[in-house]
Amino acid sequence: MSLKYTIKEYAKLSSAHFIFLTAVIPITGAIAMGEKSYFLLTIIFFIGVSAHIVGFAFNHYNDIKVDSLINKKLNRPLPSGSISKKQALLYILSVFLIGLILTLYFFGIKLVIIYLFGIFLASIYDIFSKRICGMDLILAASVSIGVVFGSATVSFDFSSLVIILWILAFFQTLNLNLVAGGIKDADHDSMIDSKHISTILGVRVKNNILIIPNSFKILSYLIAITYSLIVLIPVVLGIILLNNILLITLFIINILFLVLTYKMLNLNKFKRQKIRKYLVVQFTLNWLNIPIILMSTAPWAGLMIFYPIIGLISSNIIIYRTIITPQVL
Numbered sequence: 001m002s003l004k005y006t007i008k009e010y011a012k013l014s015s016a017h018f019i020f021l022t023a024v025i026p027i028t029g030a031i032a033m034g035e036k037s038y039f040l041l042t043i044i045f046f047i048g049v050s051a052h053i054v055g056f057a058f059n060h061y062n063d064i065k066v067d068s069l070i071n072k073k074l075n076r077p078l079p080s081g082s083i084s085k086k087q088a089l090l091y092i093l094s095v096f097l098i099g100l101i102l103t104l105y106f107f108g109i110k111l112v113i114i115y116l117f118g119i120f121l122a123s124i125y126d127i128f129s130k131r132i133c134g135m136d137l138i139l140a141a142s143v144s145i146g147v148v149f150g151s152a153t154v155s156f157d158f159s160s161l162v163i164i165l166w167i168l169a170f171f172q173t174l175n176l177n178l179v180a181g182g183i184k185d186a187d188h189d190s191m192i193d194s195k196h197i198s199t200i201l202g203v204r205v206k207n208n209i210l211i212i213p214n215s216f217k218i219l220s221y222l223i224a225i226t227y228s229l230i231v232l233i234p235v236v237l238g239i240i241l242l243n244n245i246l247l248i249t250l251f252i253i254n255i256l257f258l259v260l261t262y263k264m265l266n267l268n269k270f271k272r273q274k275i276r277k278y279l280v281v282q283f284t285l286n287w288l289n290i291p292i293i294l295m296s297t298a299p300w301a302g303l304m305i306f307y308p309i310i311g312l313i314s315s316n317i318i319i320y321r322t323i324i325t326p327q328v329l
Contacts, residue, residue: 008319009077013088015056017315021287023048024304025143025169029150031294031301032162043106044150047115050099051146055122057092061085062126107153114152118145130194136181140173160239161297164230165290171227172286179220180264180279186210187270210270217265224261228254231289240296250292257285284312 026048027041035041064078064085077083083091096119103115121142129135144166151162182189182198187205189196202213231254234240235247242250264278294301 005082009082010091011315011319013057013060013077013083013091014053015060016319017312018056019049019052020310020312020315021283022052022143022146025146026051026150026153027304028165028290028294029147029162030153031150031298032165033151033154033159034297035154036298040106040153043102044153047099047102047149048146050095050102051115051118051122053095054092054099054119055126055142057088057095058123059126059129061088061092062129110156111149111152114145114149118142118149121145130189130192130196133195133197133200135195136174136178136197139177140170143173144170160237161234161293164234164239165293167230168227168290171223171230172283175220175223175227175261175286176279176283179223179261180275180282182216183210183212183264183267184272184275184279187272205270208270210267212265212267220261220265224258227286228258231293234293234296240293242292242296246292246295250289253285253288253292257282260285280312 023045026044030041030044035044060076060078078085078088099115100112103112119142121138125135125139125142129139147162147166147169151158151165178197182196182203185194185196186198186203189199189203193199197219198216201216201219202211203216204211231250235242235250260278260282264275264282267275288305291301291304294304
């Protein structure tokens with residue numbers, strides 16, 4: 001196996017296409033608390049990378065049997081055999097220790113506890129996501145802990161803006177995993193008698209027709225509308241001040257997000273590739289809100305709008321030879 005091929009396989013195992021969208025989560029908390037050291041922000045980013053890899057790689061590890069049921073997922077490293085289970089566990093443990101050491105060295109024992117708690121919640125989700133109902137809430141909490149971690153690297157005297165970011169991270173993850181993820185995995189979740197909320201509410205595929213009951217649609221709209229309203233709370237309450245152009249941009253972003261949610265919930269045929277595109281675009285739209293909100297604290301944060309998007313596209317082209325539809329999803 002060539003070095004280039006090995007790196008690509010480990011990148012797939014790490015869900016590298018999403019690293020630039022999730023590893024930046026703790027950075028948002030630090031910026032909201034006023035962190036201005038680019039060096040420390042870089043360290044926080046690498047700790048975020050470690051948490052991302054541990055969470056996603058361990059999820060792939062636990063989903064080997066499920067992925068083996070689906071032909072299109074047989075190109076994942078573990079079902080295909082390009083990476084063994086033993087190699088995957090060693091990789092996960094090594095990355096976990098790197099994140100732990102960086103946290104301890106630069107930020108101390110209190111932050112280590114937060115780091116471990118976030119990893120613990122993500123691991124609980126990875127193990128029980130298909131077995132116990134409501135695990136999406138655990139995953140959403142683990143992502144919120146990422147924002148807490150970044151905030152706590154600066155101070156434990158959390159601001160109102162940071163608390164809003166925690167809540168946004170929670171609902172953003174709920175939408176990604178419960179709504180978009182539930183629709184994306186509808187074909188095989190019903191096959192394995194999954195306890196995912198979407199499956200329990202009746203989301204399934206029959207003769208290649210996607211069936212989405214009204215109960216799931218109502219829940220999905222509630223999550224989406226709640227998220228969009230929370231985005232506006234810091235503006236309405238005067239916690240942040242934005243110019244008219246940025247306010248209009250926020251409004252347009254969230255209208256597009258709600259429209260995309262409607263389109264996803266009203267798909268007729270089950271087409272995984274199309275759903276993948278919706279998922280990536282929807283998550284990117286969610287993300288765009290955050291840099292705009294943070295511009296009230298650090299104007300340069302606006303540059304973060306392009307950073308994850310460039311990372312997403314470049315990693316997809318390099319690893320999967322596509323722009324927004326990685327086969328690993």
